[in-house]
Structure formats: structure tokens, C-alpha cells
Amino acid sequence: MLFTLLVGPAWAQTEDSPVDPCASPSADARGLDRLQRDVFISVCGTARFFDGLFGDTRSYADDYRETYGRIGLGLSWDEVEEFRLDGNARFNLHLPVLGERFNAVIGRESEETYVDDTFEEYDYLPGSFSDDGEQEWYAGINYIADEGRRSSFNVGAGIGLQSPLNPYLRARYRYRLLATDDVLVTLRATPFWEREDGVGMTVGADADWSWNDRELLRWTNTLTRSEVTEGIRWRSRLAYHHGLSGRSAVRIEAAVRGETDGIEPDLRELKLTYRRSFLREWLFIEAYGGAFWADDERPARRCSGCALAGIGFDLMFGQRYGQSVSGSSVSGVTEEPQ
Numbered sequence: 071m072l073f074t075l076l077v078g079p080a081w082a083q084t085e086d087s088p089v090d091p092c093a094s095p096s097a098d099a100r101g102l103d104r105l106q107r108d109v110f111i112s113v114c115g116t117a118r119f120f121d122g123l124f125g126d127t128r129s130y131a132d133d134y135r136e137t138y139g140r141i142g143l144g145l146s147w148d149e150v151e152e153f154r155l156d157g158n159a160r161f162n163l164h165l166p167v168l169g170e171r172f173n174a175v176i177g178r179e180s181e182e183t184y185v186d187d188t189f190e191e192y193d194y195l196p197g198s199f200s201d202d203g204e205q206e207w208y209a210g211i212n213y214i215a216d217e218g219r220r221s222s223f224n225v226g227a228g229i230g231l232q233s234p235l236n237p238y239l240r241a242r243y244r245y246r247l248l249a250t251d252d253v254l255v256t257l258r259a260t261p262f263w264e265r266e267d268g269v270g271m272t273v274g275a276d277a278d279w280s281w282n283d284r285e286l287l288r289w290t291n292t293l294t295r296s297e298v299t300e301g302i303r304w305r306s307r308l309a310y311h312h313g314l315s316g317r318s319a320v321r322i323e324a325a326v327r328g329e330t331d332g333i334e335p336d337l338r339e340l341k342l343t344y345r346r347s348f349l350r351e352w353l354f355i356e357a358y359g360g361a362f363w364a365d366d367e368r369p370a371r372r373c374s375g376c377a378l379a380g381i382g383f384d385l386m387f388g389q390r391y392g393q394s395v396s397g398s399s400v401s402g403v404t405e406e407p408q
Contacts, residue, residue: 106387116176137162137388139386146378148379158179163175171214187272206230207231208228208230212224213226222242225241226239226242252280256275259273276288290309299329302329319344322343325337341359342360353386355382361378
């Protein structure tokens with residue numbers, strides 16, 4: 071997979087298109103700026119190559135710069151699993167030749183993120199004890215059937231690149247309701263099928279309350295039923311976000327989860343997270359600490375009031391995150407799209 075991304079720009083070059091539309095104007099970038107530029111060029115070039123399988127890409131040269139993504143690397147420690155180093159990646163590839171409503175996605179995340187839709191964008195970095203599954207590479211294609219201010223609907227198909235391969239199908243519907251001037255409610259439904267878990271459905275209800283520009287209270291809830299769950303798998307999380315400045319913020323959160331026909335709850339967690347832009351507006355450092363209470367059929371996985379801690383880096387690129395590849399350093403934290 072990494073080989074594909076690295077050689078993507080080379081595939082995209084042809085004699086009829088000597089100018090690469092994915093190239094950055096900052097050809098003399100160095101250090102961190104060059105790293106972000108090279109990641110963007112590789113992912114953008116991969117999108118252009120695959121889109122070229124469906125037709126001539128020359129008429130859509132500027133559209134490929136709408137490709138965006140992020141890479142995370144985290145080192146975590148807890149009293150059960152001790153130290154763990156892991157990474158996440160998510161690359162969204164724009165495919166204008168195939169159609170404006172299509173996009174491809176390549177990444178390394180858990181199945182709960184890219185299939186079941188039970189994890190949130192802000193809890194992106196890997197390494198927490200609450201992660202249900204191992205991170206794995208996957209690739210898929212999505213069709214955006216409807217994208218409005220209040221609702222959205224898309225369908226997708228892909229394959230988990232593990233052994234054996236794990237194909238999946240997924241649909242996702244979201245409806246947004248402005249309950250008051252300060253409260254946004256989001257309802258979501260995600261039916262899915264995958265080889266490992268069979269047919270399933272996730273439904274969720276999220277509430278965001280923001281009473282000023284620096285503070286946000288978010289309550290998220292999901293219910294998941296599939297052929298392998300013991301009854302209904304549920305989880306709930308309450309998180310308070312507070313912006314300290316234009317460059318940093320803290321998050322205090324409490325989470326609980328369980329299964330109706332299994333152990334209830336099987337995990338409770340309290341966590342404090344500090345996030346700050348680091349050297350560039352598109353590079354973030356995140357550190358967290360907290361405690362968790364875990365119940366499990368396996369004694370080795372049980373823990374009461376155990377400590378956890380971690381640190382990680384999050385690199386973003388692309389216009390979706392408000393980032394460019396110009397190589398300039400700008401202070402301020404860009405909000406992540408929801």
C-alpha cells in the first residue's frame with residue numbers, strides 16, 4: 071500500500087500531460103513542509119492514476135487538488151497492554167472522471183471506524199485501551215447520493231487488506247437538526263455487511279452544545295447489532311472541549327460501553343487530552359492521561375481504576391482541512407470537519 075502511494079505520481083505522468091496538476095508550487099520546501107508536500111503529491115497522484123482508468127484526466131487537472139487526508143502516529147501505555155506504538159492513516163481521493171459524486175478512500179483504521187461508524191473524528195489517534203479492533207489497511211469507493219445542509223446519504227464498498235481479505239458494503243445516512251441556536255443534534259444510521267461480522271446496523275444520536283467560540287459539550291451515543299455481537303453493542307461518551315488559544319485546546323471526556331447480552335458495562339473511561347498545533351498549522355501534537363475500569367471474561371483483561379497515558383502526532387493535508395501545500399507556517403488550529 072505504501073508502495074502504491076509513493077509511486078502514484080509516476081503513474082500519473084504521461085507524455086501528453088507533462089505538467090503534474092498535483093505538484094506543489096513550493097518546490098524548494100524543506101523539512102516538515104517537504105514531508106507534507108510529498109505526502110499530498112503522492113496521494114493526489116494516486117487519485118489521478120486510478121481516475122484515469124475511467125477516462126482522460128486532463129480536463130480535470132485542478133480537481134485532483136481537492137484530495138485530502140491525515141496521518142497519525144501514537145505511543146500509548148496502560149496497565150493492561152503496557153506500551154504500544156501504532157499508526158492511523160486516511161486518504162480521501164477525488165475522482166472527477168468517474169463522477170463528482172464518487173470518491174475513493176485508502177486508510178489504516180479499525181473496522182469500527184471505516185465500516186461500523188462507531189468512532190468519532192476527534193478521537194482519531196490510535197492507542198487508547200478502548201479501541202475495539204486492531205488497525206488494518208483498507209481501500210474502498212464511495213458514492214454520495216445526497217449531500218444537503220440537513221441530511222446526507224452515501225453508500226460504499228471496499229475491502230479490508232488483511233489475511234484473509236475482508237470485503238464490506240456500507241450505507242450511511244445522517245440527519246442534522248438545529249434544536250436551538252446553540253444545540254445541534256445529529257441522527258445517523260449505518261447498515262453494513264462484512265465477511266467477518268456479517269450483516270449489521272449502527273444507529274447513533276449526537277448532540278453538540280456550543281455556547282461560545284471556545285467551548286463545546288458533545289454527547290455521542292451508538293447502538294450496534296450484527297451477527298457476532300452479544301445482543302446490542304452500545305457506547306456513550308460525554309466530552310467537554312475548551313479552546314485555550316488559537317493554537318491549543320483541552321478535552322475532558324467520560325465514556326462507557328457494553329453489550330446487552332454480555333457484560334454491562336465492560337469498559338468505563340475518564341480521560342484528559344491536550345492538543346496543540348506544533349511548528350505548522352497542519353501538524354498537531356496530542357497528549358492524554360486518564361483511568362479506566364475494564365471487565366472481561368478473560369482475567370488478564372480485567373482492570374479497576376487502571377492508569378493510561380499516551381502521546382501522538384497528527385499530520386493533515388488538503389483543502390478539506392483548510393490546509394494548503396504552500397509550505398508556509400501559520401499560527402492557529404484548523405477545526406476538523408465532522
